[in-house]
Amino acid sequence: MPLTPEEPQIYESVPGPRNAAGAARTPQASHTAAPVPGPRPSPRPAPPRVDSKGPSTPGRPGAPRQGNPPAPRTPAATAPAAAQIQLVPATDATAVEIADETVDKLLDEGRAPGEILLLTTGEQHPWAQHELSFGEDAYWRQLADGEDIFCAHASAIARTTHRTIVLLAVNGGTDSDAAAALPGALEKATEQLIVCGDPERLRALL
Numbered sequence: 412m413p414l415t416p417e418e419p420q421i422y423e424s425v426p427g428p429r430n431a432a433g434a435a436r437t438p439q440a441s442h443t444a445a446p447v448p449g450p451r452p453s454p455r456p457a458p459p460r461v462d463s464k465g466p467s468t469p470g471r472p473g474a475p476r477q478g479n480p481p482a483p484r485t486p487a488a489t490a491p492a493a494a495q496i497q498l499v500p501a502t503d504a505t506a507v508e509i510a511d512e513t514v515d516k517l518l519d520e521g522r523a524p525g526e527i528l529l530l531t532t533g534e535q536h537p538w539a540q541h542e543l544s545f546g547e548d549a550y551w552r553q554l555a556d557g558e559d560i561f562c563a564h565a566s567a568i569a570r571t572t573h574r575t576i577v578l579l580a581v582n583g584g585t586d587s588d589a590a591a592a593l594p595g596a597l598e599k600a601t602e603q604l605i606v607c608g609d610p611e612r613l614r615a616l617l
Contacts, residue, residue, distance in 0.1 A: 494577075494597060494600035494602055494603050494604050495602070495603050495604070496597065496603075496604045496606065496617070497604070497605045497606070498606050498610050498613055498614070499513060499606065500608075500609070500610050501581075501607040501609070503533065503581065503608075503609075504582075506531075506533075506580040506581050506582035506607045507534075507536060507537075507580045507607075509580070509607045510529055510580040510605075510607045513578060513605055513607065514527060514560060514578065517576060522576065524558065524559045524560045525558050525559060525560075525574075526575035526576055527560045527561075527574060527577075527578065528561050528562075528563070528572075528574040528576070528577045528578070528599060528600075529560060529563075529577075530562075530563055530564070530565045530568060530571075530577065530579045530580065530592065530596055531562070531563075531579075531580045531582050531583075532564075532565045532579070532580070532582060532584035532588050532592050533581075533583020533584050534582060534583060535563075535564050536563075536580070538560075539563060539564070551570065554570075554571060555572075561574075565579065565588070565591075565592035565595065566588075568592065568595040568596065569595075571599055572599070573600075573601050574599065574600065574601070575600070575602045575603070576602060576603045576605065577596050577599050577600035577603075577605070578604075578605045578606075578607065579592060579593065579596040579605070579606045579608075580607045581607065581608030581609070581612075581613065582608075586612070586616065589608070589612070589613075590616045593613075593616060593617060
């Protein structure tokens with residue numbers, strides 16, 4: 412494995428020079444061979460080895476130094492890209508109507524209905540009012556199904572799910588309500604946040 416610039420290079424120890432005859436070997440005793448009479452030559456001491464710290468003691472050759480293997484490098488986590496924000500001019504009275512027209516354009520461009528979430532800061536969207544008349548369980552089940560456009564009030568944004576495109580219709584409420592809804596709506600959008608409202612007011616809140 413190639414070494415990275417941050418990792419120090421570690422070298423193994425290099426054996427020292429040997430004499431021409433080489434290091435003496437000690438023969439293993441045979442279980443069947445008869446002893447040879449006469450004096451035996453004393454074995455030669457093994458030549459010293461040299462490691463990175465200097466020569467080792469004769470007879471105790473120094474083992475090559477081995478560094479610890481480099482720790483695996485963990486790639487840095489990539490932060491998800493923030494959704495783009497688009498402002499569409501509208502008043503409190505026309506914000507829902509403008510948001511509906513924007514939804515129609517998105518569908519004409521080929522967006523799937525299940526990609527779109529529409530939030531309001533004032534009154535509930537008429538679709539949400541109608542669906543809530545059948546009970547909250549049936550209403551929220553449509554969000555879980557994810558097959559159609561879902562409309563909700565910004566105060567319930569915590570119960571909504573992430574969708575590709577989120578529209579926020581600023582059709583009422585206080586500046587505090589709108590300011591609280593903006594970061595929540597942006598967090599739910601994975602690709603684009605479209606805010607329908609007064610541009611000057613929205614830029615100040617953003």
